[in-house]
Amino acid sequence: MILNMGPQHPSTHGVLRVMLEIDGETVVRIMPDIGYLHTGIEKTCEAKFYQQVVPLTDRIDYLCPLTNNLCYCLAVEKLLGLDIPPKAQWLRVLLNELTRINSHLVWLGTHALDIGAMTVFLYCFREREDILRLFEAVSGQRMMTSYFRIGGLALEPPLDFLNRVRDFARRFPARVDEYENLLTANPIWMMRTKGVARITAEDAIALGTSGPTLRASGVDFDLRRDLPYSSYEKFRFEVPVAQEGDVFARYLCRVRELRESSKIIDQALAGMPEGAIKAEAPKVVLPDREKMKTQMEALIYHFKIITEGFSVPAGEVYQAVESPRGEMGYYVVSDGTAKPYRVHMRAACLANLQTLPIMCEGRLIADVVAAIGSIDIVLGEIDR
Amino acid sequence: MSLKPAITDLAQLKEHPAVACLLAGIPQAIEAVKFEHDEMSLHIERSAIREACALLRDYAACPFNFLSDVTCVDWYPSEPRFEVIYHLLAIGKKERVRLKVRLGDNAPSLDSVTPIWPAANFFEREVYDLFGIRFLGHPYLRRIQMPDNWEGHPLRKDYPVEGYR
Numbered sequence: 254m255i256l257n258m259g260p261q262h263p264s265t266h267g268v269l270r271v272m273l274e275i276d277g278e279t280v281v282r283i284m285p286d287i288g289y290l291h292t293g294i295e296k297t298c299e300a301k302f303y304q305q306v307v308p309l310t311d312r313i314d315y316l317c318p319l320t321n322n323l324c325y326c327l328a329v330e331k332l333l334g335l336d337i338p339p340k341a342q343w344l345r346v347l348l349n350e351l352t353r354i355n356s357h358l359v360w361l362g363t364h365a366l367d368i369g370a371m372t373v374f375l376y377c378f379r380e381r382e383d384i385l386r387l388f389e390a391v392s393g394q395r396m397m398t399s400y401f402r403i404g405g406l407a408l409e410p411p412l413d414f415l416n417r418v419r420d421f422a423r424r425f426p427a428r429v430d431e432y433e434n435l436l437t438a439n440p441i442w443m444m445r446t447k448g449v450a451r452i453t454a455e456d457a458i459a460l461g462t463s464g465p466t467l468r469a470s471g472v473d474f475d476l477r478r479d480l481p482y483s484s485y486e487k488f489r490f491e492v493p494v495a496q497e498g499d500v501f502a503r504y505l506c507r508v509r510e511l512r513e514s515s516k517i518i519d520q521a522l523a524g525m526p527e528g529a530i531k532a533e534a535p536k537v538v539l540p541d542r543e544k545m546k547t548q549m550e551a552l553i554y555h556f557k558i559i560t561e562g563f564s565v566p567a568g569e570v571y572q573a574v575e576s577p578r579g580e581m582g583y584y585v586v587s588d589g590t591a592k593p594y595r596v597h598m599r600a601a602c603l604a605n606l607q608t609l610p611i612m613c614e615g616r617l618i619a620d621v622v623a624a625i626g627s628i629d630i631v632l633g634e635i636d637r
Numbered sequence: 638m639s640l641k642p643a644i645t646d647l648a649q650l651k652e653h654p655a656v657a658c659l660l661a662g663i664p665q666a667i668e669a670v671k672f673e674h675d676e677m678s679l680h681i682e683r684s685a686i687r688e689a690c691a692l693l694r695d696y697a698a699c700p701f702n703f704l705s706d707v708t709c710v711d712w713y714p715s716e717p718r719f720e721v722i723y724h725l726l727a728i729g730k731k732e733r734v735r736l737k738v739r740l741g742d743n744a745p746s747l748d749s750v751t752p753i754w755p756a757a758n759f760f761e762r763e764v765y766d767l768f769g770i771r772f773l774g775h776p777y778l779r780r781i782q783m784p785d786n787w788e789g790h791p792l793r794k795d796y797p798v799e800g801y802r
Contacts, residue, residue: 287781287782288780288781288782288783288784291782291783293791295767295792296791296792296796296798297798299798300798331674332674333640334640458702458703458728459754459755459756460754460755460756461703461704461705461754461756461757461760462756472728474728479731480731480733566640568643568673568674569673569674569676569678570674570676571676571705571706571724571733571735573705580705582705582706582724584706584708584722584724586710594710595710595711597706597708599705599706599708599724603759603760603763604756604759604760606759607755607756607758607759636782637782
């Protein structure tokens with residue numbers, strides 16, 4: 254029998270449609286069907302100035318807008334050959350780790366909810382709310398932050414911002430203990446997740462899997478540590494790896510990542526450099542408001558950037574960052590004008606979703622729900 | 638970080654693991670090579686792409702075992718019009734390489750790399766859907782993002798941003 258699951262199904266995390274060929278309760282074949290959220294962002298990017306693409310990158314993945322902002326900015330900065338001041342780099346790291354926590358909390362809450370643990374959802378969203386308030390303080394927006402700019406950051410963070418982050422980072426590890434108390438040794442949770450939707454390291458690599466889904470299969474690879482960007486090489490952190498490759502292993506990896514992200518935030522707060530938050534590049538970076546109102550030259554640059562954009566030397570770069578879901582890559586091609594010739598996003602989820610047949614075939618329908626939750630998909634990123 | 642000029646001389650770049658691998662295996666398939674922004678790009682002859690990928694994946698000194706991405710760029714109206722682009726990653730050795738295949742406007746097609754990396758399945762379907770490039774030997778070459786009855790390939794440069802109205 255062919256069973257249709259989704260696109261409007263609570264456990265498909267958005268608009269994923271899955272076609273299941275079943276024999277009783279057992280899944281014989283599974284076929285994901287995507288594209289319900291396709292908005293043509295890549296095409297839209299080609300019609301915008303480079304700086305106008307930043308808000309579009311937010312819309313790709315609504316759980317980690319700052320990671321996408323960062324990846325795009327890094328790619329264009331590489332094409333321009335810009336040096337980013339240390340303070341901007343560290344704030345980028347700090348905000349990216351907050352984003353990772355935010356994303357993992359939504360994942361943990363909804364994944365547990367799918368499997369039937371309601372309470373965790375409420376606990377996770379309590380902390381997520383704190384993080385969204387921090388984002389709002391720094392960028393004015395809770396979700397579509399658009400806070401990074403090509404060449405640095407949009408604004409200085411507010412004066413008490415670092416203290417508020419410090420306060421959050423102090424409280425957070427105890428909160429992770431609370432989630433773990435509810436789940437890690439919970440017999441029902443273990444029965445639903447251990448040995449379910451298993452994938453081996455060879456299959457995971459061959460299918461292009463990345464992020465916690467890959468590390469839970471025993472592959473020790475993290476772009477933050479192995480191909481560092483934005484000063485990640487200056488931070489000390491562990492990369493959680495598990496060997497089993499099942500839903501429980503992926504859960505453990507992500508929960509440990511919550512703790513590691515918290516550690517990175519502590520280090521970023523302790524060693525936050527002083528200085529500028531924008532690069533010295535008047536043709537690319539908008540001048541300060543004060544200068545723009547008082548200096549002729551700054552006003553001219555401001556006017557030119559807003560009306561004509563800035564031209565980027567012809568060339569191409571591929572920049573990848575470790576998003577909460579895996580390798581988020583931006584391939585930017587420039588033809589020397591002020592608009593990108595091509596922007597392509599390598600979505601981690603698109604590759605991760607391809608593991609679904611290997612994980613689910615021969616298992617029960619109920620395990621499909623656990624498997625979809627465990628690879629942490631965001632359909633906005635898959636469909637773009 | 639100042640911009641360094643691109644290196645396009647094959648002799649200077651033969652130390653790079655991907656170049657070394659292909660020079661040892663199929664030197665005639667390398668059409669051009671470019672090292673810019675610390676990234677290595679290799680133009681591969683159309684008919685040799687699957688063999689090149691297989692060689693790189695199984696290269697003992699530095700196995701490019703991970704296919705990050707497959708995408709395409711449309712250089713309309715110049716010819717050859719399309720460039721299909723593969724981003725490969727060697728997970729153990731932390732090396733990346735970009736392979737490119739140039740294709741003409743007339744019924745563009747090339748060999749699928751799904752037999753080498755199953756990961757290419759969705760990526761190639763997306764390129765087929767949005768650019769109209771056929772991948773020979775792909776197990777399920779159907780539209781993936783656009784509806785099945787869609788006409789045209791939206792990421793081609795001669796397709797208007799607003800769509801056909």
